[in-house]
Amino acid sequence: MSSFISDNRAVVEPHADMPAMALAVVGFIVFIAVMSQAYGAFQNKAFIAENYQDAANLAEKLSRDASLTGSLRPDVIDAAKLEELGNDPQELMKKYGAHYNFVLKVEVDTVSRKYTKIIKDPDISESKYGVSSSIPVTVRLNEAQELPGMLTVKIWRK
Secondary structure (H helix, E strand, O other): OHHHHOOOOOOOOOOOOHHHHHHHHHHHHHHHHHHHHHHHHHHHHHHHHHHHHHHHHHHHHHHOOOOOEOOOOOOEEEHHHHHHHHHOOHHHHHHHOOOEEEEEEEEEEOOOOEEEEEEEOOOOOOOOOOEEEEEEEEEEEEOOEEEEEEEEEEEEEO
8 A cells, every 4th residue: 555655656647736727717718607697787777876966856857858848837847849849859969978889768648549749869779778857847738738747868988
């Protein structure tokens, strides 16, 4: 038995440590992948926490903007003006899109009628990561019909 331990003629195979090294490398790569996913999720959550109030303020400003409301009542969003603005949103995007890209969505959903208008810059693709804020508004669909609705603003980094 002692001759086996003290035998100097033993042969060491050169590739015996390759599986252990491969497992260590794979483990390191998985660790880096998990850490990068966690950091990305943290960055997105931090953006939401930091910028939610900006989205809420932008929604409030847009709900009172003269290009969306009628001249008779500045607290009511006019669907006809929304349709006009949807054809050429560049002026609105320049006016409010200095720090963030954004999408504006106005929805009216009742039993008798559903109206949705989305206004966005056609030159900019919408990001799936961002922060949204919604506020209740009144929408004038025509001269005889004003219904409650929601104005939603989604902002994301430029």
